[in-house]
Amino acid sequence: MTAVQTNLDRPSLIRTLPGSAYTDPAVFAAEQEKIFERRWTCVALVADLAAPGAFRTVTVGRESVVLVRGRDGAVRGFLNVCRHRGARLCTEESGQLRRNLQCPYHAWTYDLAGKLVAAPNLTSMPDVGRDEHGLLPVHLREWLGYVWICLAPEPHSFEAEVLGEVVTRLGDVTAIDSYGVERLALGRRITYDVAANWKLIVENFMECYHCATIHPELTEVLPEFADGYAAQYYVGHGAEFGTQIDGFTVDGSVGVERLPGVTADQDRRYYAITIKPQVFVNLVPDHVIVHRMTPLAADRTVVECDWLFAPDVVAAGRDLGPSVELFHRVNAQDFAACERTQPGMSSRAYRDGGVLVPSEHHIGQFHAWVAAQLA
Numbered sequence: 001m002t003a004v005q006t007n008l009d010r011p012s013l014i015r016t017l018p019g020s021a022y023t024d025p026a027v028f029a030a031e032q033e034k035i036f037e038r039r040w041t042c043v044a045l046v047a048d049l050a051a052p053g054a055f056r057t058v059t060v061g062r063e064s065v066v067l068v069r070g071r072d073g074a075v076r077g078f079l080n081v082c083r084h085r086g087a088r089l090c091t092e093e094s095g096q097l098r099r100n101l102q103c104p105y106h107a108w109t110y111d112l113a114g115k116l117v118a119a120p121n122l123t124s125m126p127d128v129g130r131d132e133h134g135l136l137p138v139h140l141r142e143w144l145g146y147v148w149i150c151l152a153p154e155p156h157s158f159e160a161e162v163l164g165e166v167v168t169r170l171g172d173v174t175a176i177d178s179y180g181v182e183r184l185a186l187g188r189r190i191t192y193d194v195a196a197n198w199k200l201i202v203e204n205f206m207e208c209y210h211c212a213t214i215h216p217e218l219t220e221v222l223p224e225f226a227d228g229y230a231a232q233y234y235v236g237h238g239a240e241f242g243t244q245i246d247g248f249t250v251d252g253s254v255g256v257e258r259l260p261g262v263t264a265d266q267d268r269r270y271y272a273i274t275i276k277p278q279v280f281v282n283l284v285p286d287h288v289i290v291h292r293m294t295p296l297a298a299d300r301t302v303v304e305c306d307w308l309f310a311p312d313v314v315a316a317g318r319d320l321g322p323s324v325e326l327f328h329r330v331n332a333q334d335f336a337a338c339e340r341t342q343p344g345m346s347s348r349a350y351r352d353g354g355v356l357v358p359s360e361h362h363i364g365q366f367h368a369w370v371a372a373q374l375a
Helices: 025-036 173-179 198-206 216-221 223-227 311-315 321-346 358-374
Strands: 041-045 054-060 063-069 075-079 094-096 116-118 139-143 146-150 185-194 269-275 279-284 287-297 300-309
Touching: 025 287, 025 358, 041 054, 041 063, 041 287, 054 287, 063 146, 075 139, 075 146, 173 269, 173 279, 185 311, 185 321, 198 269, 198 287, 198 300, 198 321, 198 358, 216 223, 216 321, 287 321, 300 311, 300 321
Parallel strands: none
Antiparallel strands: 041 146, 054 063, 054 094, 063 075, 139 146, 185 300, 269 279, 279 287, 287 300
């Protein structure tokens, strides 16, 4: 492993964001408007919308969006608002439509492509344009087997904004291709409701200065994490499994078969990727773990975590418990730490912020990125 290079001209401690950045409702509202409502965000697993008529509602910024698979097989997204009087069309998180999207208030009805197709007395109102008064669409892409949407009227290039700004511990983001994420199947999903600001969760994921303190199971599997240096500190480096570790499981036991595309130099290593603003991708030889965050308030963030395995492994009903349990414990430990930190953001002791030690200095780049989005 390459030794950490210390720049003696740099200070050991650099400043963080002030505490108000994590507590002020006005700051949170600005983040919703200028980050989450303008950038591409990951909102659902494509497989969650398996058949025509399948729908799922998601929250992005201050908007509710309904995703639906059309009769033509395409997944589309629309603002979850009836064009008549603004009622919410879909109030359930997910389900299967029999035929169309119908407003439960006045029964305005839209087809799965968003066009207004029926309403009480519509035939007596020939001047009501069925396309003009259709649902408002959102921009949508599929990548890594997930649905990504952008609420901006004119979104930035997906390739430039998502792929171009990945904070990766891999030498090249295209190395993700080895894992065939879009071909994997959902083995387990756990949703966490975290009483903490979304930025605290991102910052926690980006560093491992805390690992020796709160992650005993993880540092047993990845011993170098006990030194406090997360893998992103080394360009192109993945954290190596311990010599007595057979798999990325809670007890180090053998997991399942290695994914077929994983290369020899990726075997027995853990990589992690942050895709701003709200996705974490964790890559290990036999499965992939994807976190998606939905900030709901300055002090509340919902995190949906998917464990993805080879389809035949899931179909065979293999025991995924030891693999899932490892990162579930890591999640619980991390989110508890973030929840312990959130109250301190309101303290006068943190009015001007805290400090980052050298192994956390890259978090300063994330802070600069947030500030640039809000400028």
